Amino acid sequence: MSDTFAIGELGRATDTKVETVRYYERIGLLSQPRRTSGNYRAYDRGHLNRLSFIRRSRDLGFSLDQVRALLDLADQRDRPCEAVDEIARGHLAEVERKIADLEALRDELRGMVRQCGHGSVRDCRIIEALSPGDALAAAPG
Amino acid sequence: MSDTFAIGELGRATDTKVETVRYYERIGLLSQPRRTSGNYRAYDRGHLNRLSFIRRSRDLGFSLDQVRALLDLADQRDRPCEAVDEIARGHLAEVERKIADLEALRDELRGMVRQCGHGSVRDCRIIEALSPGDALAAAPG
DNA sequence: GCTTGACCCTGTAGTTGCTACAGGGTCTAT
DNA sequence: ATAGACCCTGTAGCAACTACAGGGTCAAGC
Numbered sequence: 001m002s003d004t005f006a007i008g009e010l011g012r013a014t015d016t017k018v019e020t021v022r023y024y025e026r027i028g029l030l031s032q033p034r035r036t037s038g039n040y041r042a043y044d045r046g047h048l049n050r051l052s053f054i055r056r057s058r059d060l061g062f063s064l065d066q067v068r069a070l071l072d073l074a075d076q077r078d079r080p081c082e083a084v085d086e087i088a089r090g091h092l093a094e095v096e097r098k099i100a101d102l103e104a105l106r107d108e109l110r111g112m113v114r115q116c117g118h119g120s121v122r123d124c125r126i127i128e129a130l131s132p133g134d135a136l137a138a139a140p141g
Numbered sequence: 142m143s144d145t146f147a148i149g150e151l152g153r154a155t156d157t158k159v160e161t162v163r164y165y166e167r168i169g170l171l172s173q174p175r176r177t178s179g180n181y182r183a184y185d186r187g188h189l190n191r192l193s194f195i196r197r198s199r200d201l202g203f204s205l206d207q208v209r210a211l212l213d214l215a216d217q218r219d220r221p222c223e224a225v226d227e228i229a230r231g232h233l234a235e236v237e238r239k240i241a242d243l244e245a246l247r248d249e250l251r252g253m254v255r256q257c258g259h260g261s262v263r264d265c266r267i268i269e270a271l272s273p274g275d276a277l278a279a280a281p282g
Numbered sequence: 283g284c285t286t287g288a289c290c291c292t293g294t295a296g297t298t299g300c301t302a303c304a305g306g307g308t309c310t311a312t
Numbered sequence: 313a314t315a316g317a318c319c320c321t322g323t324a325g326c327a328a329c330t331a332c333a334g335g336g337t338c339a340a341g342c
Contacts, residue, residue, distance in 0.1 A: 039291065182320090
């Protein structure tokens with residue numbers, strides 16, 4: 001096996017649909033690979049790493065714009081660190097906020113699932129937990 | 142104040158944009174309310190409860206399809222609640238996976254910020270941290 | 283050397299879950 | 313009667329894909 005990959009191989013290696021790979025290229029997130037004589041895209045290991053990074057970041061809830069910023073950050077290894085440090089700190093704060101949000105969500109879901117008595121929907125605590133509280137459910141007066 | 146609400150009131154009560162309320166109606170998630178003589182939507186407390194349920198579920202990260210399923214289940218009071226439990230469990234598993242991934246990223250960013258106080262970012266490992274394991278990152282042979 | 287089938291190409295339109303107009307109608311108050 | 317806040321329908325836009333349609337390429341097998 002050579003050092004280049006067709007788009008399908010790249011897709012399988014990164015769990016990305018072929019159309020999505022082309023989409024990333026179209027919006028400039030993934031650089032244009034060289035083409036074979038038959039006009040097929042020929043990717044190298046750099047593309048593979050970059051795409052892996054993109055996919056994982058997306059999975060973690062970063063927007064494409066944020067992924068772009070992260071990639072720039074990773075690319076500017078020669079630059080003095082200060083400008084980059086700020087971006088990194090910003091991302092760190094955001095990641096920490098995201099973790100906190102998800103943990104709160106997880107706790108709620110855990111509470112729901114734990115309380116589920118496996119009875120009928122009538123007694124289902126999950127549904128109950130999702131239903132509005134007193135302030136909205138009951139009319140005053 | 143009467144027992145019915147205009148769309149704007151409903152929106153304010155549930156922190157939902159008016160356009161979003163109409164959107165939920167259009168896709169059949171919220172039933173059509175009766176109309177006033179002037180063709181204004183007139184919602185009742187049932188709509189308010191249902192919309193609250195939808196918004197809360199959305200807030201907890203359930204997709205509209207999942208919300209639809211939950212609503213259907215909530216309506217079938219005699220059915221066993223296993224299906225509800227399954228939706229919640231599936232969602233919980235997803236949330237837990239995301240937290241674990243974000244924690245890995247957080248640790249990387251923390252290390253980076255700590256390391257990166259002065260000098261260059263040469264040792265930045267964020268790409269590596271988010272890149273796939275050996276199977277993909279290193280070519281065999 | 284010709285076909286079959288897996289793969290690739292471009293381009294465009296659809297999806298989800300909203301959100302934002304445009305171009306109007308209604309209602310309440312002054 | 314006129315201003316302003318609200319409502320109506322309809323359509324188009326957004327992010328981030330995803331799914332075609334209508335073709336071209338290429339290795340394998342007969």
